[in-house]
Amino acid sequence: MSDTTPMVRMVGVDKHFGDLHVLRDINLEVAAGQVVVVLGPSGSGKSTLCRTINRLEPVDNGLIEVDGKALPAEGKQLAGLRADVGMVFQSFNLFAHKTILENVTLAPIKVRKVGKAEAQRRALELLERVGIADQRDKYPAQLSGGQQQRAAIARALAMRPKVMLFDEPTSALDPEMVQEVLDVMTALAADGMTMLVITHEMGFARRAAHRVVFMSDGEIVEDSTPDAFFSNPTSGRAKDFLGKILTH
Amino acid sequence: MGVILEQFPLYVQGFLQTLRICVFAAIGSLVLGTLLAGFRVSPLAPLRAVGSGWVTVFRNTPLAVVLFAVAFGLPEVGVNGSYFWFGVTGLTMYTSAFVCEAVRSGINSVAPGQAEAARAVGLTFSQTLSLVVLPQALRTVVPPLGSVIIAMIKNSAIVGAFGVGGDLYSVGLQLTSAQGYAAVGVLTGVLLGYLVLTIPAGIALAAIERRTALAR
Numbered sequence: 001m002s003d004t005t006p007m008v009r010m011v012g013v014d015k016h017f018g019d020l021h022v023l024r025d026i027n028l029e030v031a032a033g034q035v036v037v038v039l040g041p042s043g044s045g046k047s048t049l050c051r052t053i054n055r056l057e058p059v060d061n062g063l064i065e066v067d068g069k070a071l072p073a074e075g076k077q078l079a080g081l082r083a084d085v086g087m088v089f090q091s092f093n094l095f096a097h098k099t100i101l102e103n104v105t106l107a108p109i110k111v112r113k114v115g116k117a118e119a120q121r122r123a124l125e126l127l128e129r130v131g132i133a134d135q136r137d138k139y140p141a142q143l144s145g146g147q148q149q150r151a152a153i154a155r156a157l158a159m160r161p162k163v164m165l166f167d168e169p170t171s172a173l174d175p176e177m178v179q180e181v182l183d184v185m186t187a188l189a190a191d192g193m194t195m196l197v198i199t200h201e202m203g204f205a206r207r208a209a210h211r212v213v214f215m216s217d218g219e220i221v222e223d224s225t226p227d228a229f230f231s232n233p234t235s236g237r238a239k240d241f242l243g244k245i246l247t248h
Numbered sequence: 249m250g251v252i253l254e255q256f257p258l259y260v261q262g263f264l265q266t267l268r269i270c271v272f273a274a275i276g277s278l279v280l281g282t283l284l285a286g287f288r289v290s291p292l293a294p295l296r297a298v299g300s301g302w303v304t305v306f307r308n309t310p311l312a313v314v315l316f317a318v319a320f321g322l323p324e325v326g327v328n329g330s331y332f333w334f335g336v337t338g339l340t341m342y343t344s345a346f347v348c349e350a351v352r353s354g355i356n357s358v359a360p361g362q363a364e365a366a367r368a369v370g371l372t373f374s375q376t377l378s379l380v381v382l383p384q385a386l387r388t389v390v391p392p393l394g395s396v397i398i399a400m401i402k403n404s405a406i407v408g409a410f411g412v413g414g415d416l417y418s419v420g421l422q423l424t425s426a427q428g429y430a431a432v433g434v435l436t437g438v439l440l441g442y443l444v445l446t447i448p449a450g451i452a453l454a455a456i457e458r459r460t461a462l463a464r
């Protein structure tokens with residue numbers, strides 16, 4: 001596999017929910033180490049796009065590859081591929097019956113077959129990195145939203161993923177906790193992680209993104225650098241969207 | 249009431265036979281019912297069909313008919329065994345349908361994000377179910393499962409009457425019709441025997457319920 005193999009490649013991807021055409025002929029490549037921010041109005045298909053990349057949503061048509069490998073159908077192989085794609089949800093979705101440490105060690109032990117001691121050592125390193133090592137023996141419900149989201153990032157990183165997907169990771173947080181999560185993400189981006197981030201945090205998009213993809217009605221309408229997108233959007237829909245976002 | 253003391257050893261035998269039927273059928277139907285619930289939420293359509301077919305058949309058929317079908321149907325297809333095992337098998341098949349539905353409603357009570365996160369980190373379907381969803385479903389599943397198991401203990405009387413014999417119910421029958429004891433006295437003993445099974449079962453379930461509620 002050459003260095004130019006994109007980490008994520010989507011070619012001609014289509015998806016319907018019943019009559020609703022949520023993804024229309026999506027073509028998208030994310031190079032290794034690149035940070036792509038996906039913007040767009042609510043209902044434009046951003047979450048669906050993100051979820052098709054690890055096949056939490058199946059697609060009707062088209063090709064999706066992660067690191068040059070096409071997505072297998074449901075089953076053991078698919079589970080293996082999902083392990084390579086980290087995902088962070090708006091609502092955290094930490095395992096409610098497990099401690100923070102167990103949340104981070106579960107998949108390495110059960111999927112990667114890492115020994116328990118080694119998994120814990122590595123989990124503590126990651127919890128340290130996201131700044132919540134002292135919370136390791138608590139249950140998710142005992143943590144603040146910002147701490148839970150950082151734990152969820154650590155859980156995803158524990159699988160040593162090739163790419164990280166973030167679906168509005170700060171949208172469910174109280175305002176004072178947004179920054180602590182964005183800081184973790186910014187550090188991750190600086191470390192060279194390949195990232196696809198759905199967010200309404202324009203500051204993060206400007207600072208950390210290499211590319212901005214703008215979606216509307218299931219289509220990718222613009223795909224450019226943050227500078228070009230924010231200062232000089234080409235489509236009417238993007239101008240409209242920015243007008244609403246930036247005046248708020 | 250003198251009959252209870254006079255025939256105490258017979259009552260104890262009957263109690264033990266009922267207990268044997270119930271222990272085997274409870275273990276069998278909890279295992280089978282949980283497996284069937286897994287089938288019902290599986291991504292594989294054939295497994296889902298097996299699960300829902302099983303529930304439809306056994307939840308809507310009288311237990312006596314299920315027992316009849318097992319006791320006379322299995323030998324016809326070459327499976328032979330004692331009436332005891334036929335009885336336990338029939339009771340297990342019947343009860344598993346109710347266990348399945350209780351477990352399935354418990355599974356549905358767990359937030360969908362939990363299973364989604366489990367799949368996203370690479371757990372397989374059965375790992376997702378056994379490591380993430382079922383442990384969290386337990387809390388909501390215990391009370392309805394309690395009712396199912398208590399109903400099963402009572403249903404074991406039908407198994408006894410069906411020819412397994414020697415259980416509490418059959419003892420009552422034997423003492424009244426063959427030995428001519430008065431019904432009220434005999435049945436009081438039988439009733440006490442069942443209560444000794446069902447009431448501790450209820451208490452044990454309440455304790456499990458408290459423990460699973462605390463473990464959060």
Ligand SMILES: Nc1ncnc2c1ncn2[C@@H]1O[C@H](COP(=O)(O)OP(=O)(O)O)[C@@H](O)[C@H]1O
Binds near residue numbers: 041043045047048
């Ligand atoms: N599971 C689903 N079933 C039916 N419709 C859905 C489902 N998920 C999303 N949709 C619809 O698909 C469209 C795109 O949704 P989504 O990808 O969540 O958009 P976004 O994340 O950009 O807000 C919306 O109209 C939404 O209502």
Ligand SMILES: [Mg+2]
Binds near residue numbers: 047
């Ligand atoms: Mg969304």
